[in-house]
Amino acid sequence: MTYRSFSFLFSLLMLVGTSLGQDSQTASILKPVLGGDGESGYHAMLSRGYKPLFNGKDLSGWRNPYPHGEAKVVDGEIHLLADQKFFLVTEQKYSDFRVSVEIHLPEGDANSGVMFRCHVDDDAVKKVFGYQAECDGSDRRWSGGFYDESRRGWIWPSTKGRSEDQFLRHEEESKAAFADSTIANALNRNGWNRYVVTCVKDVITIELNGVQTVRFRDATDISGFIGIQHHGEKGQTYRFRNLFIKELPEIPAEEHVALVQQEPVSIKRISDKVTQIDFGKVAFGNLVMPIAAGGGSASVHFGEKLKAGRIDQNPPGTVRYGMTPIRNGQQLGNWVVPAPVDTRNVEQAGLMNANPPAVLTPANWGSVMPFRWIEIEGLADDYPFELIRRRTAFSATWNDDASSFECSDEMLNKIWDLCKYSIKATTFAGVYVDGDRERIPYEADAYLNQLSHYTTDDNVKMAARSFDWLMENGTWPTEWAPHMVFMAHAEWMYSGDNEWLKHRYESLKAKTLMHRSGDDGLVRSSEIDQKRTDIVDWPQKERDKFVFTEINTVVNAFHIEALKRMAVMASAIGKNDDAKAFGDRVELAKAAFQKALFDDAAGIYRDGVGTEHSSIHANFFPLAFGIVPQEKISGVLAWLREKDMACSPYAAQYFMEALFRGGLDDKALDLMTADGNRSWKHMVNSGTTISWEAWDLKYKPNQDWNHAWGAAPANLLPRYVLGAEAGSPGWTSVAIRPNPGKLNYARGRIPTPRGPVEIDWKNESTFTISLALPDGVSAKVDLPAADASKDVSVDGKNVDATKADGRWILNDEISGNVIIEVK
Template identity: 75%
Template sequence: MLLPNNLVFNMRFRMVLSILAVILIAEVGAAQTPAASISKPAIDPNGESGYRALLSRGYTPLFNGQDLTGWRNPYPHGEAKVVDGEIHLLADKKFFLVTEKTYSDFRVSVEIHLPEGPANSGVMFRCHVDDDAEKKVYGYQAECDGSDRRWSGGFFDEARRRWIWPSTKGRSTDQFLAHAEESQQFFATPRVRNALNRNGWNRYEITCLKDVIRIEVNGVETVRFRDATDASGYIGIQHHGEAGQTYRFRNLFIKELPEIPADRHVALTEQQPVSIKRINETVTQIDFGKAAFGNIVMPVPPGRGTASVHFGEKLKDGRIDQTPPGTVRYGMTPIRLGQQLGNWVVPAPVDTRNVAQSGLMNANPPAVLTPPAWQSVMPFRWVEIEGVAADFPFDLVRRRAAYSATWNDDASAFECSDETLNRIWDLCKYSIKATTFAGVYVDGDRERIPYEADAYLNQLSHYTTDDDVQMAARTFDWLMENGTWPSEWSPHMVFMAHAEWMYSGDTEWLKHRYESLKSKTLMHRSGDDGLVRSDEADQNRHDIVDWPKQERDGFVFTEINTVVNAFHIKAMEQMEEMARAIGKQADAEAFAARVKLARASFQDKLFDQDAGIYRDGIGTDHSSVHANFFPLAFGLVPAEQRDGVLSWLKQKKMQCSVYAAQYFMDALFTAGAGQKALDLILADGDRSWKHMADSGTTISWEAWEMKYKPNQDWNHAWGAAPANLLPRHVLGAQPRTPGWTTATIRPCPGKLMLAHGKVPTPRGPVEIDWTNKATFNLSLSLPEGMSAVVELPAPDDSTGVFVDGAPRAAIQRGDRWHVDGEVTGSVRFEVK
């Protein structure tokens, strides 16, 4: 039956239909531009790349490509045979080929090629078989509709309730007819109506998790529905019964859910207390020095009755705060006193939101689970054991803290002449380590789900703090299957793929994921001028700009806004670059043309010539910091306008959240205002990382202070941006070419007197040591197989660059000396 949240469901699709009105306009215009070839994923005609891609993403084949092992035909009619690695179905009456095994929660992927002429097929899932019935196979089906009706991707209930979404009179039960009009309108919109390639291969992806069902056709979501009729069943494929027709299927894969990445990629580390204090006659407080996700193991306390273990992130008046603000964590677990010998694990209390696999329809994807064998974990620094005698061996209590199994504390280092900056580095580096507990990047402990923007910031900082980083690629795959709703979060998936490629240089990994990224550029919302449109629902909910809302510097939302379009253009630029890297030259040229069009429109329509800065959007004269630092960070500001935008931004304070500050600081460092960036990082007041470090927290916060986000948590790695800003900009090491074959060394010293450190790369560490006194001196050590292009600060009175004591050709451009050629190995530079 349909669960009693029809109201939520119907409200959601009324909103979707308003969005699709904008999509209709956008796609009509885009059809006459190069966008037509790059607006949605393409499927390889021979299927080989799709096969390898699914294996790469952790899927298990349902079909071995050789025979029909694992499948059966419950009908007396119909023929199924294997031809060139495909399953071909032939019949003159309807039949289904089904798996021999049943499945419950999963994501299944199947490619279908319909025959010419009248044709109808589909993928059965959680379906049932009654060998004694005439209609032997019944249950859920994802429709593959070859007719002019074009309901491909629809949700059908074979031999039972028939059409669920869309629904239609005479072919649906009454409970589904309530949304007949809106569901049919939904399938009439171009993006959904044209999702199926009628004369080619089509990829169907169906996700079932608890009662939530999603269907996607060629990357277009056609169904998101709740139905609890079936919790498990078979997978099946259909021949509709047209005589002489051959239906073709290939690349049949499944990934059973839930995935628990920490099973293989995270280890528990037992940690001793830093201090133990008897609070009163019944309570002992244990401090582990820093917060971590975990639980405790302790000897069994003697006696009868029960005691309590209190876990907390925050103290109040010297005790664990049992009513902390926001999502700062506290919990209590009762324990039994007994006569047993040995130790037992005391699990942390379970927050149901952190294990939810199917939340509200229009809310969160599934939470990332931790291994059941661990028992439950939570972030805490202190425990208070209440009700255990004072002579108990509290020094034997251990915290079992969860960190990435490959984390290397010695992989990275940073130290400079400002002690506060050093404390900020320590805080932010540990924040990245502490939040690796789930095996993929999650948004702290409030929801324990990945979000695209959070994950990208985590990724940048993980690369600069650890030397064996596979978590970024895992998180990317997770988010491609469990995406969230904000507009700008979608292009972050392109950023994540590009960053992973630049870090690893792995073009095979990129090839397996490139096509799916086309749906993440927001191209489907762009018009014939190349700019993305935002309808009312986008402006009210999907367009984030910054979070929480009060951090938006008064941003005015309009149909065409600067921030969303800056993300769109940057994502397309990176898609062009990645397309060239994997040999997709036609795509690269199409992206390049689209970027050129969008850049021209962006500058013409969104730049205020009189003020010399960008407006928030078309139809407003308001200019927020976000409308200016995002374009500057993304390299979208023309050279002749850059100084004006930078000058304006240098007058501003930290008028954004800890998330957007990543981009604000990137913009300032890259544009030559490194000292301004350091001033903001180190500013007095409560809107800086200095304030965060001075607070005593040991993991970065989700916001600058509780008053800016009352529900914030204290274990949120998107607040740890200096973990990448300091190595990338102050030390100055960044990849220039994929896989760090070439690096850019571009230190931004500002007023700092010295800095030294170690930046991990897949080829080994880059070691940098510079002093900024009467002259600027830099010692650089590169790992084998890496060369570097070097850009050094150019003080006003400097005349040239010396390398290992000898003059070296260099060109001064603005405030930088660009050293001629590339260097390798260990090199000393001096700017005189």
């Protein structure tokens, strides 16, 4: 048995200076609200891949090991009645899983819980014992606590007389965590509550209504039953519904990724013992090769980087190298040569503060890694090297012809090719992962990946799959939580699927950072937030000397943008009261944001309250999110125009968005193609075939070379240079707004769920654009206007258009195939 208190959880919850108003309007958007009849929750769980533990009709699969207690099904719920404590338990045992149960406590004295990995001794008086997630109806408010029923007592929080000595070591810390309002108020005492318990190896996590209450390591039990409790109060009825389980690990690639065999691009004999094979581009995979006859052994070296013409066997950072030994034999056929296993890429339960589980690839593949070159040492020169194939993992539905981009700047064309392939190559896991260092999804990484997947492929179900994965396996940075709101909004705008959104809407309330906001609407950051969890940019040296304070500009910009998108989504699914509450909160926070954080004398934003420093991040994030008042935009843009790429490839997504939306397309394109080592031009000139995590190893020595968040131009060029974005959910309408900068022409294809949008524009003495829209899709068109331009024609006929801020905006929407000219 091992244990360790999760002090980091407590640190995150101890917030400084917040006093969030608890009026009914605010309370409705602060945390998830479970529907009255439970039906929406039932379908939501099914849509996320969960299996019902209760069929809603009878108690099949459940049993009561006690001679007392009654369990019955009433209107799709399990009702427990008793005058002595008892547990209803499953007939099947489970090991690693995520279980979700909704509980409604009766009024008055009440206590219940969810048993997991528990045990049954039919011959004992206390027949059911083991792990329990507590549901506490008393004023003590320990709901979500970790209890060991009829065995070791309270684990987290712990208390004298009811916990073993080993758990009393963290008594003060654990009680303080449960005294914090975030956990203490997590239970809805008079309504439904959702418990989610996750067990992965010896790591146990408990969540209550979207609030993580426990993360603890204990190896006492690795499998057992699931159970629900009646505490024994006579006359009390305990209600349970929507009991679901998802057995772990999930391996998305089993259904959604295919192995493709690729021939070598070149084969070169290095020496009498070594042959080097180049597959042209880096990809995730392994090898299949003919079995060599005879005895002896050989070695296969896999490499992502060359040094002096040979595979670099000691590469920097997380650039990959590995070696797999092979033994010659007499049998006929082929070897499948797996790549070496990096334990971090398969880790399901690491150290206490470690990441969520790594995304696994199918066992029958053999292990895979990113590599471009192999060197085979020990095979004779008459071996049929030309028959070696790389087995490469790509999304099974990837379509190379779904998208295209070409313009008058050849470097931008190369950047597009690099970034598009980067998105394809990183589909190997079936969900978006951060690269090959940990192979886990991160929220910000996944959002940037999602945007670029939409613009490069025409089957993008991986985006919704990645969203669901991250909602269950979130990571620690502050701004990564609002990215979940961004991901949901982007998926809804792409698909237009209101049902998908309805099933996930309530859970998003825990991702807006409202629990850290004060009565003025602004988010506060505790000392631990300022030192660790507030990201701003990553790695730390890419923050343009950002100064962290209790109220900082970047965190609050993300908070406001998350609230704005929540308001839009709430309205779309008929949650009008929520939409108003979110909208009101946006206006409150925006007013406080402007008053507290804008430097009127300088005309730009400070990093936070209490500092006079202004980083580019404190200015381009508000600009990208549309928070800057109209009369202040020009000043912020003028300041940013003079700045270089003082941010990472991640933050550059938002920096470029701010510049394009502000009309500084020439500046954005110049930064993308700038000389030096802080641009995508540098990546291209380096010879890499997948985008990097950082601009260069000097900025992040442990970076990997297969990171999709470095591929932002894959979405920026179609969205802003070609100029096509969804104008309404599901692409029923399109917003066409090209930003040519100094380019003479651009053409390409943007995939949508309704078919491709084809764009071909020329920026010469006049601006001419040819559009081909899918059937049933209309477009609102906004085109660049030269100072001398007088009117706009569609297919040769003048049309009504309004000229404003250097743009021509067509008054009427267009459809079909048209040619528009600004004259």
